Amino acid sequence: MPGTPAVPAGKRPTLADVAARAGVSTALVSIVMRDAKGASAATRERVLQAAREIGYRPDARARLLRSQRSRLLGVQFGLQHPFHTDLVEGLYAAAEPAGYQIALSAVAAGRGEQRAVESLLADRCEALILLGPQAPAARLAELAGQLPVVSVARRLRPSVPGLEVVRTADDEGARQAVDHLVALGHRDIVHIDGGRAPGAADRRRGYRTAMNRHGLAEHIRILPAGLTEEDGADAARALSADRPHPTAVMAFNDRCATGVLDVFLRAGIAVPDDISVVGFDDSHLARLAHIDLTTVGQDIPRLAHLAVSRAVARLEGDKSPAGEDVITPRLVVRSTTAPPSL
Amino acid sequence: MPGTPAVPAGKRPTLADVAARAGVSTALVSIVMRDAKGASAATRERVLQAAREIGYRPDARARLLRSQRSRLLGVQFGLQHPFHTDLVEGLYAAAEPAGYQIALSAVAAGRGEQRAVESLLADRCEALILLGPQAPAARLAELAGQLPVVSVARRLRPSVPGLEVVRTADDEGARQAVDHLVALGHRDIVHIDGGRAPGAADRRRGYRTAMNRHGLAEHIRILPAGLTEEDGADAARALSADRPHPTAVMAFNDRCATGVLDVFLRAGIAVPDDISVVGFDDSHLARLAHIDLTTVGQDIPRLAHLAVSRAVARLEGDKSPAGEDVITPRLVVRSTTAPPSL
DNA sequence: GTTCTGATCTAGAACGTTCTAGTAACTAGA
DNA sequence: TCTAGTTACTAGAACGTTCTAGATCAGAAC
Incomplete structure (x- = not known):
């Protein structure tokens, strides 16, 4: 009865809705949304306008399903470890400029590493970054056989084939x-x-x-x-x-x-x-x-940065054998140390 | 040249691969994977065997794309707050028996609430659970207009229409x-x-x-x-x-x-x-x-449980107006309090 | 006036699932 | 023997994107 309803009630708007409203094909809308080339400035503006009007928001799942790449890095971390949460903060910062997204999966009481990793794999992460993993080497080797895996802050001896390692000395x-x-x-x-x-x-x-x-x-x-x-x-x-x-x-x-x-x-x-x-x-x-x-x-930001770099290098076709980054730590002297009393 | 390769190299196995190997249709494999009824015990075993052999793992994104429901609860939390990480632990525990999954999105330095929520929405979460949100009431109202939203540990006065609240008194x-x-x-x-x-x-x-x-x-x-x-x-x-x-x-x-x-x-x-x-x-x-x-x-487990319950009730068609759970806290006396010295 | 080139746009097939609507093969009751 | 009701299974269309392979149309070059 009223004019044009903003949203067809209950369903979230899709590319097709935007396309219909702007009077173009869905393919073109897709182009505009991805900021790809192949659309004139005028149409681009018209499409964006239509999208804004009906509150369109791309569906990440459909997008990932279709495109070969998911550009998703899966991160396993311990919810209760400040060191891990600091690292996660660094990972977010490092992943963004590289054009990757972070998917988090927590290890917590009643949710072991196995579960955490399962969910990352089901989400189609392209690589895994495991913070202080406790899993047996054999399990890590198995994972590394399936996709790039970076172990942060855990050394593995003997080294696990295919597993990237970033750690402090x-x-x-x-x-x-x-x-x-x-x-x-x-x-x-x-x-x-x-x-x-x-x-x-x-x-x-x-x-x-x-x-x-x-x-x-x-x-x-x-x-x-x-x-x-x-x-x-x-x-x-x-x-x-x-x-x-x-x-x-x-x-x-x-x-x-x-x-x-x-x-x-x-x-x-x-x-x-x-x-x-x-x-x-x-x-x-x-x-x-x-x-x-x-x-x-x-050096937490550095560890995070290197972990992302290793994962990304692997994903972008680096064929060299898996390696290890060993960061030299640096003592930070504060107020809990002093000469012994006589 | 060799026998049957375990995996067609580089591509992860799909329903179709399992189906081909077990000599059945993809629909049937889907049935078996979801543990739905409509398959005989014998075929079920045969399909599972085939899946195991080629290392099949369902693609969560394709699954969610197709099914109307995503059964995903988006959780926004502060990486550095022990109270939040405790709550997240409780949310995992509460969501599972209700048949829902948790998607985490952290608020951290350089990643504000806006960004955190954007990514949850793009992931098609069906509802949002926001831990101690700092966003202005107007923004929360806007979100609550789009999908069920539960605010945990933040009271809103005056109450925001459509917003569920779970908090301690x-x-x-x-x-x-x-x-x-x-x-x-x-x-x-x-x-x-x-x-x-x-x-x-x-x-x-x-x-x-x-x-x-x-x-x-x-x-x-x-x-x-x-x-x-x-x-x-x-x-x-x-x-x-x-x-x-x-x-x-x-x-x-x-x-x-x-x-x-x-x-x-x-x-x-x-x-x-x-x-x-x-x-x-x-x-x-x-x-x-x-x-x-x-x-x-x-009562952290209780808060977590109620937050999930409210979200789920909304999703399963509860049409009553949004409400508020106010939990009575309980003083825990330990060793940092005593009568004052004279 | 042809042919090329490039820019803009579109039709339609993927992606890996689930779902709908059906078919085929049994069993059972008359 | 016929119908009805199960149970086991399948074909094929969704879901919302991206991608491939064109189509169309201008202007430029010959």
């Missing part, structure tokens, strides 16, 4: 932490270990090697823990019972280190006066003014 | 916090405020009302801050210069409260002996053994 990071503490005068340096977490083995090894090189072999002490605040807190509780305390602690990561810090503060052990603490990652946690943690900085 | 939560502190004997209770963050206005109001009801009007003191650890730390620094200190602090949320805690510990102000601290949210941050924060618990 964890052993070197641990070395820097130990060197820093030794330079301050510490000898009794404990490592709170990440267990089976990605990177943990290398950090442990780096710690051992550095201690040995400083002639501190008999001071090597490794406390098994994990990657969460609670793991760090547990280890710190065990430590604070010791007399005398070690004078310094190198924690597996920042989450772990904040757990350590808090227990020490509560136990009346002053940081850094009584004991120094070093973290790992330089996630935004460490940068917070009230934590202000000395930590081994992973 | 923030004023009531603030009241509980004040009541608890007053019952312990506190009178000098400061509120560290969330500014323009969703929920902040109600918490502020609840604090004021409760203080008035206890006859503590002249003790009302509100420190402007925000929703991050740093905001809390800044406010705490300001406070710790005061002599005498207030005896209790009610922080806008848990992130803010951890900032407060840490500054106090560093300044040698004992919690809870010298001063009590209450947070808000009961995100996993608060539950960590080494923080062990008394906090106003938002």
Whole structure:
């Protein structure tokens, strides 16, 4: 009864609707929408006008179905890891200028890596970027056989054929932490270990090697823990019972280190006066003014950028064998380390 | 030249490939894949076998394109908010039994709410679940005109037509916090405020009302801050210069409260002996053994469940006007509150 | 006046599914 | 033997795009 209804009620407008309204073919509308060449300026404007009027919005699924390329990078990440969420932020920033979109799939309680990856594959991602994957090497190899896969922050030894790796030199990071503490005068340096977490083995090894090189072999002490605040807190509780305390602690990561810090503060052990603490990652946690943690900085934007680059290179036909980017970490000295008290 | 290649190299297998291999029609394969009825047990097994052999995986996009329903719930969340990531975990858990999938879209630096929502719409989500949206009411109204939209943890006054709301009774939560502190004997209770963050206005109001009801009007003191650890730390620094200190602090949320805690510990102000601290949210941050924060618990699984329910009800034809679920929070007493020292 | 060239536009076939409408082959009741 | 009702299956048209292969028409070159 009224004039022209803006939208045919209930159905979202399609290319055909726009085409009808502008009096052109759907193919032409498609051209205009993609900003492809093959339409005159005048028609282009007319089509855009029509699209605006009926509130047309391209259907990403139909678009991806038809075009060979999906230009979609699937990212698997741990919802509760600040280091991962920082990385995701970097991935968004890196993917856009390369002309790719990011599809997120979270690993959470009740949703394992298997499920997360399944959903990315079903969504037709062209490549996968896995943050700190825990899956067995065989599974990663199988995936890498199907599409380009980049593992971020997890080293694989022996290397998995076809799998791209972007990681920080964890052993070197641990070395820097130990060197820093030794330079301050510490000898009794404990490592709170990440267990089976990605990177943990290398950090442990780096710690051992550095201690040995400083002639501190008999001071090597490794406390098994994990990657969460609670793991760090547990280890710190065990430590604070010791007399005398070690004078310094190198924690597996920042989450772990904040757990350590808090227990020490509560136990009346002053940081850094009584004991120094070093973290790992330089996630935004460490940068917070009230934590202000000395930590081994992973260059998060760089890691993100390289991960995207590797994926994209693969997709754009790079046939060279899969490789590895190893980023040198850089110690960020803040206020949780100082010379040991006499 | 060899026998049957497992996969026709480079292309992912489709229904037609499975059909050819099993010697049936694509329609039948579709039936088997969807676990629909209309296939005998024998054929079913034969088809599944063929699918397994060539590594067939359904194409989610083609599937969604064809079926009227996408059964996809779009979720917008803040990458760096533990409260949001906790909620997302709950949403995954709630969506699955209802037969819906979750599509995530993060708000991050350089990726605003507008962008996040655009991508969810292009992906054909049937409904949107927005966690703590900051968008203006007019924008939310516009969206709600297009599809079912649920706002979680943000109240809208006046209510936006068509917009579903699921939230905690923030004023009531603030009241509980004040009541608890007053019952312990506190009178000098400061509120560290969330500014323009969703929920902040109600918490502020609840604090004021409760203080008035206890006859503590002249003790009302509100420190402007925000929703991050740093905001809390800044406010705490300001406070710790005061002599005498207030005896209790009610922080806008848990992130803010951890900032407060840490500054106090560093300044040698004992919690809870010298001063009590209450947070808000009961995100996993608060539950960590080494923080062990008394906090106003938002029932996160319940909020998630209700958000999904509201979206689903809308999608399954519920025509009643949009409504609001207001969940009563429950104070979780842990170790950061105690009677004031004499 | 032809033929070419380039720009603008269109018809119609993909893409990989699901859905509708049917066919074929049984069983069962009369 | 005939009809009716199942059950198992299939052909072919959707879904909303993009892509291929032209069609049409101007102007330029000969």
